Amino acid sequence: MSQLRLRFAPSPTGYLHVGGARTALYNWLTARRHAGTFILRIEDTDADRSQPELTTAILESLQWLGLDWDEGPYYQSQRLELYRARAQELERSGHAYPCFCSPEELRVKRERAEVEHRAWKYDGTCRNLSPAEQSRRRAEGRPAALRFRVPDSGRTAFEDLVFGSIELANSEIEDFVLLRSDGQPTYHLSVVADDLDLRVSHVVRGADHLSNTPKQILMYRALGAPEPIFAHLPLILGPDKQRLSKRHGATSVGAYREQGILPEALTNFLALLGWTPPSGKEILSREEMVAQFDLKAVSRSNAVFDPEKLTWMNSEYLRHLPLEKLLPRVEAQLHAEGLWNPAFSQAERERFEDSVRLLQTRARTLKDFSHSGRAFFTEDFSFDPEARAKFWKEPHLADWLSELARRLRSLSPFDLEGTEKCLRALAEEKGVRAGVLINAARVALTGQAVAPGLFDVMVTLGQDRVAQRLERAAAFQRQSQSAGS
RNA sequence: GGCGCUAUCGUCUAGGGGUUAGGACGUCAGAUUCUCAAUCUGAAAACCCGGGUUCGAUUCCCGGUAGCGCUACCA
Numbered sequence A: 001m002s003q004l005r006l007r008f009a010p011s012p013t014g015y016l017h018v019g020g021a022r023t024a025l026y027n028w029l030t031a032r033r034h035a036g037t038f039i040l041r042i043e044d045t046d047a048d049r050s051q052p053e054l055t056t057a058i059l060e061s062l063q064w065l066g067l068d069w070d071e072g073p074y075y076q077s078q079r080l081e082l083y084r085a086r087a088q089e090l091e092r093s094g095h096a097y098p099c100f101c102s103p104e105e106l107r108v109k110r111e112r113a114e115v116e117h118r119a120w121k122y123d124g125t126c127r128n129l130s131p132a133e134q135s136r137r138r139a140e141g142r143p144a145a146l147r148f149r150v151p152d153s154g155r156t157a158f159e160d161l162v163f164g165s166i167e168l169a170n171s172e173i174e175d176f177v178l179l180r181s182d183g184q185p186t187y188h189l190s191v192v193a194d195d196l197d198l199r200v201s202h203v204v205r206g207a208d209h210l211s212n213t214p215k216q217i218l219m220y221r222a223l224g225a226p227e228p229i230f231a232h233l234p235l236i237l238g239p240d241k242q243r244l245s246k247r248h249g250a251t252s253v254g255a256y257r258e259q260g261i262l263p264e265a266l267t268n269f270l271a272l273l274g275w276t277p278p279s280g281k282e283i284l285s286r287e288e289m290v291a292q293f294d295l296k297a298v299s300r301s302n303a304v305f306d307p308e309k310l311t312w313m314n315s316e317y318l319r320h321l322p323l324e325k326l327l328p329r330v331e332a333q334l335h336a337e338g339l340w341n342p343a344f345s346q347a348e349r350e351r352f353e354d355s356v357r358l359l360q361t362r363a364r365t366l367k368d369f370s371h372s373g374r375a376f377f378t379e380d381f382s383f384d385p386e387a388r389a390k391f392w393k394e395p396h397l398a399d400w401l402s403e404l405a406r407r408l409r410s411l412s413p414f415d416l417e418g419t420e421k422c423l424r425a426l427a428e429e430k431g432v433r434a435g436v437l438i439n440a441a442r443v444a445l446t447g448q449a450v451a452p453g454l455f456d457v458m459v460t461l462g463q464d465r466v467a468q469r470l471e472r473a474a475a476f477q478r479q480s481q482s483a484g485s
Numbered sequence B: 001g002g003c004g005c006u007a008u009c010g011u012c013u014a015g016g017g018g019u020u021a022g023g024a025c026g027u028c029a030g031a032u033u034c035u036c037a038a039u040c041u042g043a044a045a046a047c048c049c050g051g052g053u054u055c056g057a058u059u060c061c062c063g064g065u066a067g068c069g070c071u072a073c074c075a
Helices: A019-033 A053-064 A079-091 A103-115 A131-139 A187-195 A208-224 A255-260 A265-269 A286-292 A305-322 A323-336 A347-359 A385-390 A397-409 A416-430 A435-444 A454-461 A463-484
Strands: A005-008 A037-042 A071-075 A096-099 A143-146 A155-160 A164-169 A178-179 A202-206 A229-233
Touching: A005 A229, A005 A255, A019 A053, A019 A202, A019 A255, A019 A286, A019 A454, A037 A053, A037 A286, A053 A255, A053 A265, A079 A096, A079 A143, A079 A178, A096 A131, A103 A229, A131 A202, A131 A416, A143 A208, A155 A229, A178 A435, A187 A208, A202 A208, A208 A229, A255 A265, A255 A454, A265 A286, A265 A305, A286 A463, A323 A347, A347 A454, A385 A435, A397 A416, A397 A435, A397 A463, A416 A454, A435 A454, A435 A463, A454 A463
Parallel strands: A005 A037, A037 A071, A202 A229
Antiparallel strands: A096 A143, A143 A178, A155 A164
16 A cells, blocks of 8 residues: 555534544544645634634644644645636536525425425535636626535435445435635545545544545546545544533543543554554553554444543553653642652652552542542641541540550551551550551541552651641541530 | 335444444443553443244334434525
């Protein structure tokens, strides 16, 4: 196979959607697998809906996902001459003709057809105007759109890499608009013109374009140009099987980033939405994906986006991430939450690293470091009411925690074994199960009912903090007891 | 409405004319324990319906149904 060229062509009318991200990923994987070229093109011909800031956001999301492009971004809004040239070419060869029907007239006809339950298709009013009539109307200054002349018989067929052979009767296709009356190209014209100009070999895009493809095939043929290979991707749906949209919650790549999802987890998850690697292994490195990805193995049915599985996958990545790679991400997360302490990169570096290492074993998203793990990075944390209700029930707890604090303060060395012995001895003296003290102390030290093993927590926090926090918890209990009685 | 596409556990999927229909997430139970994860063990859970072809269809064909997509001077 000669040099492969693929493109991802988002339109800046929204943030990068997970569906778009998967399309970009499949294009990228195919390009990388075959040492081809991955091109980025921004489809911003709809001036009303396109927003330049969104282009920036889309580019950032792609970079964050690690989907680097080799060419572009090309902006369609800057390539209008190309589309007009193609339009002229089609008009000269008789494959396109000017249409003077106003959008208003057409809307009326379409609506009437609808109430009468007739299928509507452009009726060809301007299809066979004589050249004289055309120039007369032009001379009058009547605005004209340019329409493609679809053959009125025959069928148009093509082979889709994913869906197999697709065939459509030409009579089902209307004479679609190529150039709007203001001279702006429509999607059909600009994609074909660009894909031709950029020598795109494989058009990989959402299945919502499957029905449009015959129109584009017709254009390639009218231009006498070689057709690219098409591969359409099944759509991503929400839990209700409707196309995934904002009302299902987070749909943009940026939203998952904010939720503490790692880009490698998101791409891995997305890769599996519609594709299974031959190895059957679900957790795949980028290299493994590149080595195994094949458009021909993509599923044809739509897939429901399952955030639960994404979270699971994220926790897999998080737990296996080498510490040196995790550290900067946690740092960024703490910055975002206003919890970053400059000492973490200086005097308290070791404690910071120990904390991250400890929290890592049970983190599901980066947010877990700043939320449930908050007490590891700041003194500004509170005792979770539910945790208190569950583990601070013993009436003598305040005294026990004070005593524990006193003993731990003089413990040496302050290590895993020593702290555990110390606590268990106290529990025995007080005639209480060690678990009672352990759970109570966990709430005192972390504010949470759920946290890593207590003695790991102690050693990580350090002797002074542990003693202080136990005292603080004891004081808190005494206060709430006297207030309550 | 017309046209197109799709249909295996709740979800993502493997498979394919004869299989105990496999895996993953999730769920449930047990082990472990210091809470929660992790880990280990086990369990429940699927071939949309109807015809046809065939010795035999979940698999192939046809029809139905359902879902999705397209049906713009949006992309």
